[in-house]
Amino acid sequence: MAPRNRRIGSVKNELLHKSREGALAAVQIFNNPNITFKAESYVVLMNIAWTYMLHAHYRGQGIEYRYFSMAGSRRRFDKTKHGAHKYWELERCLNEDQCPIDKNAANNLRFLIGLRHEIEHQMTSRIDDLLSARFQACCLNYNEYIKKLFGDSHGIEKHLSFSLQFSTISMDQKDMLAEHPELPANIQSYIKDFDERLTDAEFSNPQYAYRILFVPKTANSKGQADRVIEFVKSDSPLADSINKEYAVIKETERTKYLPKQIVELIKQDGYSAFKMHHHTQLWQAHDAKNSSKGYGTMVAGKYWHWYSKWLDIVRKHCAENIGLYS
Structure with a gap:
C-alpha cells in the first residue's frame, strides 16, 4: 500500500x-x-x-x-x-x-x-x-x-x-x-x-424520534423467551389486540387552524381590514401549501389546515403592512 x-x-x-x-x-x-x-x-x-x-x-x-x-x-x-x-x-x-x-x-x-x-x-x-x-x-x-x-x-x-x-x-x-x-x-x-x-x-418518522408503547406481558407457558421487551409487527394479531385492549398515550397534536380561523385571529389582533382574499393571496405568494415547507397539512383528504408556524407568518406580514389592514 x-x-x-x-x-x-x-x-x-x-x-x-x-x-x-x-x-x-x-x-x-x-x-x-x-x-x-x-x-x-x-x-x-x-x-x-x-x-x-x-x-x-x-x-x-x-x-x-x-x-x-x-x-x-x-x-x-x-x-x-x-x-x-x-x-x-x-x-x-x-x-x-x-x-x-x-x-x-x-x-x-x-x-x-x-x-x-x-x-x-x-x-x-x-x-x-x-x-x-x-x-x-x-x-x-x-x-x-x-x-x-x-x-x-x-x-x-x-x-x-x-x-x-x-x-x-x-x-x-x-x-x-x-x-x-x-x-x-x-x-x-x-x-x-x-x-x-x-x-x-x-x-x-422513527429516524427523527423513536417512540415505543410498552405494555406488561406475561408468558403463557414455561420455556418461552423471557425478554423484558419484545417487538411485534404493527399489522400482527398481537399488535391489533394491544391497540384494542390498552389505552395508548398519544403525543400532543400540533395545533391546526382552518383558513377562516386564521382570518378571525388576525382580526382579533387589530387588523380589521384583513380579509379571506388577502390570506389567499399571501399563501399563494409563499407557495405555502407546498408540503415540504411545513406550514400546514391536508386533513381528511380535502380540508387544508394551517399550523401555528403559518399563523406567525401572517402576523408578521400584517405587522409589516399595518397601514393596509388596520
Missing part, C-alpha cells in the same frame, strides 16, 4: 475509533442512574461521535473536510490562532452535497445540534424523559450508518444492553409529554419551532 493510502487509512481508523468511543460514552452516561447531567452530556458526545464518523467517511472518499479559501489555484487552509486546521462541524458535514445521511436522520441530528446550542451555557431540568424518543432515534441511526458506511463489524449494539430500572413506567409520567412548565422558555420555544418546521411525515 502506498504511504499516502496508508496515512489516509490510519487517520480514518483513528476517527472511527474515537467516534465509536464517543457514542458508547454518550449512551453509558445517559443510562447511569448516578448521573443527573444526562441530556447535556449525551447531546455533546453524540454530536462529536457523528462528526468523527462523517470525517472518517469524507476522508475515505477523498472529500476535503477542512475549511479553506482559494488563493489563485492554491488552497489556503483556515487555522486557529495556535496553527491547527479548522475542521467541519457536524452541521457543515450534513450540508455537504455528498453527505450520506438521509433527510429524516439528518432532521434528528439538526434538532440535537440546535438543542446543544440552547443548553450549552445554562442548566436544564427534566428534558431526559421528554426528549428520550429523539435520543433513542439518534442511537439507532448512528448504529445503522456506521455499519452501512464501514461494515457490520463496526456496529456498537453488541457492547450495549437494555437498562434495568428500579421503578415502573407509571401513568403519571404521561404528564411529561404535555406539561413541563419548569422547562426553560428558550427550550420550549426551540422544540416547538423546530417541530413545526417539519411535515407530518417527517415528524412521525
Whole structure:
C-alpha cells in the first residue's frame, strides 16, 4: 500500500475509533442512574461521535473536510490562532452535497445540534424523559450508518444492553409529554419551532424520534423467551389486540387552524381590514401549501389546515403592512 493510502487509512481508523468511543460514552452516561447531567452530556458526545464518523467517511472518499479559501489555484487552509486546521462541524458535514445521511436522520441530528446550542451555557431540568424518543432515534441511526458506511463489524449494539430500572413506567409520567412548565422558555420555544418546521411525515418518522408503547406481558407457558421487551409487527394479531385492549398515550397534536380561523385571529389582533382574499393571496405568494415547507397539512383528504408556524407568518406580514389592514 502506498504511504499516502496508508496515512489516509490510519487517520480514518483513528476517527472511527474515537467516534465509536464517543457514542458508547454518550449512551453509558445517559443510562447511569448516578448521573443527573444526562441530556447535556449525551447531546455533546453524540454530536462529536457523528462528526468523527462523517470525517472518517469524507476522508475515505477523498472529500476535503477542512475549511479553506482559494488563493489563485492554491488552497489556503483556515487555522486557529495556535496553527491547527479548522475542521467541519457536524452541521457543515450534513450540508455537504455528498453527505450520506438521509433527510429524516439528518432532521434528528439538526434538532440535537440546535438543542446543544440552547443548553450549552445554562442548566436544564427534566428534558431526559421528554426528549428520550429523539435520543433513542439518534442511537439507532448512528448504529445503522456506521455499519452501512464501514461494515457490520463496526456496529456498537453488541457492547450495549437494555437498562434495568428500579421503578415502573407509571401513568403519571404521561404528564411529561404535555406539561413541563419548569422547562426553560428558550427550550420550549426551540422544540416547538423546530417541530413545526417539519411535515407530518417527517415528524412521525422513527429516524427523527423513536417512540415505543410498552405494555406488561406475561408468558403463557414455561420455556418461552423471557425478554423484558419484545417487538411485534404493527399489522400482527398481537399488535391489533394491544391497540384494542390498552389505552395508548398519544403525543400532543400540533395545533391546526382552518383558513377562516386564521382570518378571525388576525382580526382579533387589530387588523380589521384583513380579509379571506388577502390570506389567499399571501399563501399563494409563499407557495405555502407546498408540503415540504411545513406550514400546514391536508386533513381528511380535502380540508387544508394551517399550523401555528403559518399563523406567525401572517402576523408578521400584517405587522409589516399595518397601514393596509388596520
